[in-house]
Amino acid sequence: MAYSSVRRKYTIVGIDPGTTVGVAIIDLNGNAIEVFSSKNYSVSDAIARIISLGKPLIVASDVTPTPSMVKKISTIFASPVHELDDSLSTEEKIALTKGEGYEYKNVHERDALAACVNAFRRYKKKFSQVQKKTPTGVDVEEVKALVVRGVSISAAINRLISAKEEKKKATKEEKQEEKKGGEEGESENIRRLRRIMKGKAEQIEMLEGLTTALKERLEEKELEIGSLAQKLDSMRSERKREIEEAEEIRKRDREIERLREEVKAREEENAELRKITERLKGKGKREVKGGKRIKMIKSFSRDAILDTDRKYGLKKGDVVFLEDGSGGGASTAELLAKKGVAAVIYGKELSHFAADKFFEFDIPAFSTDEIPLLLKEEDDGDFAFAFVNQHILNEKKEEWESERMRKKMILHR
Numbered sequence: 001m002a003y004s005s006v007r008r009k010y011t012i013v014g015i016d017p018g019t020t021v022g023v024a025i026i027d028l029n030g031n032a033i034e035v036f037s038s039k040n041y042s043v044s045d046a047i048a049r050i051i052s053l054g055k056p057l058i059v060a061s062d063v064t065p066t067p068s069m070v071k072k073i074s075t076i077f078a079s080p081v082h083e084l085d086d087s088l089s090t091e092e093k094i095a096l097t098k099g100e101g102y103e104y105k106n107v108h109e110r111d112a113l114a115a116c117v118n119a120f121r122r123y124k125k126k127f128s129q130v131q132k133k134t135p136t137g138v139d140v141e142e143v144k145a146l147v148v149r150g151v152s153i154s155a156a157i158n159r160l161i162s163a164k165e166e167k168k169k170a171t172k173e174e175k176q177e178e179k180k181g182g183e184e185g186e187s188e189n190i191r192r193l194r195r196i197m198k199g200k201a202e203q204i205e206m207l208e209g210l211t212t213a214l215k216e217r218l219e220e221k222e223l224e225i226g227s228l229a230q231k232l233d234s235m236r237s238e239r240k241r242e243i244e245e246a247e248e249i250r251k252r253d254r255e256i257e258r259l260r261e262e263v264k265a266r267e268e269e270n271a272e273l274r275k276i277t278e279r280l281k282g283k284g285k286r287e288v289k290g291g292k293r294i295k296m297i298k299s300f301s302r303d304a305i306l307d308t309d310r311k312y313g314l315k316k317g318d319v320v321f322l323e324d325g326s327g328g329g330a331s332t333a334e335l336l337a338k339k340g341v342a343a344v345i346y347g348k349e350l351s352h353f354a355a356d357k358f359f360e361f362d363i364p365a366f367s368t369d370e371i372p373l374l375l376k377e378e379d380d381g382d383f384a385f386a387f388v389n390q391h392i393l394n395e396k397k398e399e400w401e402s403e404r405m406r407k408k409m410i411l412h413r
Contacts, residue, residue: 010141011054013079014116015061017069021046022108025053028127028144030120032101037108043072044218050077057145060119062111063087080148082119096121129153138164291374291387294319294345297336300328300354305336312384316340319393321373321386325350325365333357343397345371345388364400371396 009027016022021041025033033053038045050056050073059074060082061067074081088096093114097104102117104110127144133153134140138160146156297308300322308314318341322328325346328336333354336344344358344365358365371392377385 008055010057010145011050012058012060012116012119013050013056013073014112014114014119015046015059015067015070015073016108016111016115017061017067018108020106020108021069022106022110022112023049024104024109024113024116025050026113026116026120027054028057028120028141030100030117030124032103032113035102035104035109035113037106037112043069044215047073047076057148058082058116058119058123060115062093062115062118082115082122084118088114088118092118123148126153130156133157135161288374288387290390292319292390292393293377294321294386294388296321296323296376296384296386299324300326300332300346300350302332302335305332305339309339314339314341317342319343319345319388321388322346324348325354325367329353330357334361337361337363343393345373359404362404364397364404366396366400 011025011027011033014022014024014026016037020037020039022035022037023041023046024035027033036049046069056073056077056079058081059070059077059079061070061084064084064087066081066083071081088111093110096114096117097110100117102113104113123144126147130143130147130153131140134143134157138157142160143153143156146159147153151159295308295312295314295318297320298304305314308320314320314336316339318339320336320341320343322344325344326348329351330353334357337358341363344363345368346365347368349367350358350365355365371388374387374389377387
């Protein structure tokens with residue numbers, strides 16, 4: 001940024017803070033210098049822009065109480081805030097910014113412009129008096145600046161005249177000393193250096209203001225970083241909690257679903273068991289004259305035996321019917337024998353391994369050719385029970401027992 005050695009003019013600054021910040025700057029004659037707005041404009045950004053356009057004498061807002069951003073900027077510039085008794089209405093702001101060569105692009109710029117124009121109008125009469133009373137050779141703007149700071153017009157003029165006379169006196173003394181010093185070339189160099197120093201002083205003043213703005217920006221960024229770090233930590237913690245809660249909910253949902261399935265299975269099993277119990281107790285049981293009711297096993301396999309045992313129970317003394325006796329071997333026969341059955345009737349043919357195992361456990365086994373079925377009884381669409389002639393069954397068992405005894409006698413000879 002380039003800086004001019006010309007003294008910066010005093011300005012009145014209006015600020016409309018918010019997400020979109022509006023800034024308006026006018027001179028002490030009420031002429032607009034610049035009106036602008038920007039989104040997410042920080043205090044430091046505003047300070048840097050204001051410094052580049054003049055030396056703020058008054059800082060103003062369109063509302064009361066004065067916003068913190070406006071107070072902060074006024075403190076940095078050591079400029080008084082134009083306090084309001086009441087916030088400006090929309091109608092007042094439109095009237096204040098109408099004409100006078102004022103232009104704005106949005107309500108934020110309008111509100112900022114209305115704020116500084118309203119401040120100017122408060123001092124307008126006083127500024128006119130300053131303009132009339134200030135003698136030639138006295139800086140009118142400096143008189144206005146002193147008046148704004150609470151000095152009377154006459155006292156401000158006298159103070160500036162005294163300062164000017166002291167400056168002239170000091171300058172005269174400097175010149176006399178320069179003459180005493182000798183060479184004109186050297187005096188000219190000294191005067192040139194003084195002019196340069198004066199310009200540098202102006203630049204230093206502006207740079208100090210800019211430094212203040214940059215410090216403000218740094219503080220804002222540090223606060224923003226701290227705030228974002230806290231927000232990030234909070235979001236991470238919140239996200240972690242959400243993930244943990246979601247996982248807990250998923251586990252709970254899976255457990256609920258598992259329990260529902262288990263309850264459903266138990267209900268179905270209980271319903272089935274109730275039916276079986278009713279059947280076993282004889283509810284709806286058919287009677288066949290001279291017949292014995294026996295339990296049916298669909299196939300001579302481990303699964304079929306266990307299924308019948310689960311549904312209807314296989315207990316000591318039961319007579320069972322194997323619809324297909326060809327599929328089982330010694331181990332299958334042993335499983336059935338250990339259930340305690342008293343006799344087996346089978347369809348098709350038993351393997352000799354199964355037959356030997358039944359004989360080993362003293363269980364008679366008869367084909368349906370020997371003991372024909374009288375009737376099959378259904379349970380839920382499946383044949384679960386059958387009837388055989390009790391008299392024939394007893395006869396066959398006696399014959400089998402006699403044959404067993406005979407074979408044992410032969411074996412012991």
